[in-house]
Amino acid sequence: MELEIILVFAVLLITVVFFAFEIFPVDKIAFFIIVSLALLGLVTPEEAISGFSNSATIAVLALMILAIAMEENGVIDWLTSSMARIKSLPLLFMAPIFMVVTAGISAFISTTAVVIVFIKIINRLSEKFNIPQSKLLLPISFAGILGGSCTLMGTSTNLLVNSVAKNLGADKFGFFEFSLLGLIFLSISIVYLTLALKWLPNSKNQDLKDDYDIGSYTTQIRINAESKLVGQKIEETFLYDNPDISLLRLTRQYQEHRSPGKYITLRADDELLVMCDLENLTRLNESEDLNISERRYLNTSATKDDKTDKNEESSEMKERVFVELLMLPGASLLGKTLGNLRNFMLQDVIPLAIKKRRTRINSDFRMVRSSSDKLVLRTGDRLLVEAEKQHLSSLNAIENIVILQEFDSAARATPFKRYLSLTTLILVIALAATGMLSILVSALTGVCLLLLTGNLDLATVYKKVNWQIFFLLAGMIPLGIAMNNTEADMWISGHLLNFLSGQANWIVIGTLFLVTMVMSGVVSNNATAIIMTPIAISVAKGLGLDYKPFLLAIMFAANFSFFTPVGYQTNTLIYGIGNYKFSHFVVIGGILSLILWVVATFLLTRLF
Secondary structure (H helix, E strand, C coil), X not given: CCHHHXXXXXXXXXXXXXXXXXXXXXXXXXXXXXXXXXXXXXXXXXXXXXXXXXXXXXXXXXXXXXXXXXXXXXXXXHXXXXXXXXXXXXXXXXXXXXXXXXXXXXXXXXXXXXHHHHHHHHHHHHHHHCCCCHHXXXXXXXXXXXXHCCCCCCCXXXXXXXXXXXXXXXXXXXXXXXXXXHHHHHHHHHHHHXXXXXXXXXXXXXXXXHHCCCCCEEEEEEECCCCCCCCCEHHHCHHHHCCCEEEEEEEECCEEEECCCXXXXXXXXXXXXXXXXXXXXXXXXXXXXXXXXXXXXXCCCCXXXXXXXXXXXXXHHHXXXXXXXXXXXXXXXXXXCHHHHHHHCCCCCEEEEEECCCCCXXXXXXXXXXXXXXXXXXXXXXXXXXXXXXXXXXXXXXXXEEEECCCCHHHHCCHHHHHHHHHHHHHHHHHHHCCCCCHHHHHHHHHHXXXXXXXXXXXXXXXXXXXXXXXXXXXXXXXXXXXXXXXXHHHHHHHHHHHHCCCCHHHHHHHHHHHHHHHHCCCCHHHHHHHHHHHHHHHHHHHCCCHHHHHHHHHHHHHCCCCCCCCCHHHHHHHHHCCCCHHHXXXXXXXXXXXHHHXXXXXXXXXX
């Protein structure tokens, strides 16, 4: 084996480890790949950055922008507005309807964007009608993935396989060329997932106070004139050093300071609103320097006697609501601890608790309410904040988060914007499906039309585009080039040919499908597609067989990573929200993957 091939495999191995154990975000991994390949001389500088100008990368970016427009202008909400009407149906009927609608929309709009909208819908239904959301979230995530696999523009994986294959001399796919296969896989999956509902957890959406186990007291403290706190900055007091005490508000001469900064100097008669546990409350109550009025704003509703004594200040507290924020890839809050957030959030928003999603290393939920805790927000985590109800719209300024609350920013969209956006999407699909324009050109045309008509704001695009996916694609494409330059793909395919030579076609396709599917459960589906597509073409060429069954095997297998919650972005998002265990994906998703592997092997073999 030549040194260059060894170096490529070394970069590939490190990349797989980074992906598998989530050591770094995917955009950082992408930069590692670009720089490593360039420094090792495995690609030229121009090839190292060629992913940023690749047609598939730009097409995916344009489609993401279109998906943002569809969400901002209320198109996705409008298409799913009737879903609440099925609330009275049994789960055995409700789940398939949700899956069919999710898959149908995901075939033409970003799967992640569609699933996010359905997460909101299911969250509302769970709150209002006590519907177990865990019975629906995993099926709609799987259905979204399957629906996106039905068309060429349905998922970035399909576009990547098509682009890489075309660059290597293979014929490009038509828009609906493999839709029939996708529909067969989708139909089988819907039947299986409906039968598997009984094995999914029966958890229902709890009240946020119960879900986050908010056992802390919100306590009003008045600083006496003789208190030792007078004249001290907040950072010099127990209010700052104690990780179990959170200073929520300071009132001075009828002026309020929400989330007061650490450099504010305390004065006599200052009133502090503090959240702490019972132990710290007892300590505060024993202090001779403070007057404490115990008020459990966060835990109990007021009695009639309390209502008569409450002043205008407590009335304002009643108007404040709990809001749960879901962290998407690229969210501006990622990487921050709860303590950091209290200084970073908007003036009126108070972060209260973080609920960590499960990972391979972290198999249990971890609740974080300590400002000194070293755990930081990651993709898929949920953040509980308190905010004034009338100011919820300000949360939209936070990049790449989902408000899991009955609050619909799309309600501001006018019917004109909604209809024009939908018309634009249909135009893009029609131009691409008929072959009049490529997906890249048709998608860019749609974006341009929305921008010129004022139906899309670039400032919103910059905030909401999932730049991690963009950089991931741009970083992985040079790795594919490096494998081709060093003939590493030929080395792998040569060993595969030695193993598969003389075997029946179904064994060849089945092996390639299984290897790709397993890899996509560890590495991202896009990365898997870029790595495996050149290998599939080399194997097909070596066996003298048609490319397309091999390319379709890569395309579908890279998407069908149902057996882990990290193989596909939507699975990561619903993992924590639905209170799923890793075993739910391994067992339920694993069985589905095996079923689809057998069916796909049979159907793809018949294409020779």
